[in-house]
Amino acid sequence: MATDYDELRSDVAESQNTSLRAVQSANAPDARSVVRELEEADAFEGSELPGGEFIAEELTFAVIPQKDDEFTCYSCFLVRHRSQLAHERDGRAYCVECEG
Template sequence: MATDYDEARPDVAESRNATLQALRSANAPDARSVVSALDEADTTDGVELPGADLSDEVLAIEVIPQKDDEFTCYSCFLVRHRSQIAAGRDGHASCLECEG
């Protein structure tokens, strides 16, 4: 009698079927209910659309002045600590990352 070595062993096939049946019987939501729940939660409240009139909006941003131990990188324009300053060119300071 010839043996088919590519065929799944009986104990593996049974456990695979049992796992599949457990997944089907679980109370997991199907794909359609998940998509509809996401669509319901995806409202436009608080979201401004392109071209919307923002003339009555007030922006509140606190501006913190540059400290004595900080500098503005001439290349990336980020405010960095003085410990990150690299050799500057033409009198302009650059950070270590931009010089790197």
């Protein structure tokens, strides 16, 4: 007797039907309620919420220029010491970590 191996087994088919019924009966929100909740959340954006206060303070910090014994890796864009230089090609320097 020939067996069709592409046909779903009865226990797998029943499992799929059960899963489908469970998803269909779940209380999923409809699109309108999701949009309404997002709009309500946007309405609160300007008000003061705990932990969401605005700080009107400007951050200032000193920028230290690159030293003569440092280079900027063209791959990871980190400033590294010359001892970590793997190679330089077409004026672009690459660190040991990016080439390793």
